[in-house]
Amino acid sequence: xxxxxxxxxxxxxxxxxxxxxxxxxxxxxxxxxxxxxxxxxxxxxxxxxxxxxxxxxxxxxxxxxxxxxxxxxxxxxxxxxxxxxxxxxxxxxxxxxxxxxxxxxxxxxxxxxxxxxxxxxxxxxxxxxxxxxxxxxxxxxxxxxxxxxxxxxxxxxxxxxxxxxxxxxxxxxxxxxxxxxxxxxxxxxxxxxxxxxxxxxxxxxxxxxxxxxxxxxxxxxxxxxxxxxxxxx
Numbered sequence: 012x013x014x015x016x017x018x019x020x021x022x023x024x025x026x027x028x029x030x031x032x033x034x035x036x037x038x039x040x041x042x043x044x045x046x047x048x049x050x051x052x053x054x055x056x057x058x059x060x061x062x063x064x065x066x067x068x069x070x071x072x073x074x075x076x077x078x079x080x081x082x083x084x085x086x087x088x089x090x091x092x093x094x095x096x097x098x099x100x101x102x103x104x105x106x107x108x109x110x111x112x113x114x115x116x117x118x119x120x121x122x123x124x125x126x127x128x129x130x131x132x133x134x135x136x137x138x139x140x141x142x143x144x145x146x147x148x149x150x151x152x153x154x155x156x157x158x159x160x161x162x163x164x165x166x167x168x169x170x171x172x173x174x175x176x177x178x179x180x181x182x183x184x185x186x187x188x189x190x191x192x193x194x195x196x197x198x199x200x201x202x203x204x205x206x207x208x209x210x211x212x213x214x215x216x217x218x219x220x221x222x223x224x225x226x227x228x229x230x231x232x233x234x235x236x237x238x239x240x241x242x243x244x
Contacts, residue, residue, distance in 0.1 A: 020233075023144055023205045030105040031088065033144045035207070036230045037217050043231035044095045051076075056235070058084055059093045062115050066123030068132045082120050083129045085112040085136060091235030097219040098211050100148035100188050101232035104129060104201060110138040113234045116148075116192055118160060122167040126192065130199045143196050144205040146232050148188055151177030153212030153223055156186035168195040 019040030058071040061078040071086030084092040099117035165172035212223035219226040
């Protein structure tokens with residue numbers, strides 16, 4: 012496999028859960044979006060999207076060839092699926108029956124029901140008990156936000172806006188994207204088994220950040236049965 016042995020590919024430790032593997036690329040991997048474009052012909056099993064910051068979830072088995080518009084992909088083995096991020100939250104959903112999905116989850120995606128749509132689509136495809144893996148994203152320490160947009164997200168995911176409020180390191184109102192996604196997944200009956208709480212804004216040596224450093228490169232969350240990389244808890 013082309014990804015085997017790649018520097019900067021971190022594999023989340025899901026040992027004992029009989030799930031597909033989930034990995035995140037880091038800065039040392041390089042620009043994951045460009046990597047996929049450059050190696051498209053050598054990654055026939057990988058499905059990805061033209062991400063549009065919305066709530067559209069597509070069936071990866073019907074994308075030939077990728078990419079198509081959307082922000083979530085559901086699939087089954089032997090496919091691999093990926094989303095690209097540089098501050099937005101990547102979320103993987105998995106069951107023990109070979110069903111999995113990956114979702115590009117920013118505030119607009121949450122407000123457009125990206126996670127609810129993903130869970131619905133996976134259950135329509137036969138998934139039962141779903142487990143969630145949350146990757147790194149921008150933390151509330153770095154995510155200045157308006158009260159109007161915060162209210163939009165809170166209404167969409169049916170929570171009080173106050174639980175999503177925080178303060179940036181410089182003292183202004185911020186949005187806790189991770190807490191919002193966690194609340195939405197809890198409401199949807201998904202158990203989170205990995206929560207990678209590293210902030211993409213703070214961890215400059217590990218991750219790209221569009222908002223803090225105006226970087227155009229992207230990390231990828233990749234889900235599939237046969238990923239290889241350094242294992243992290």
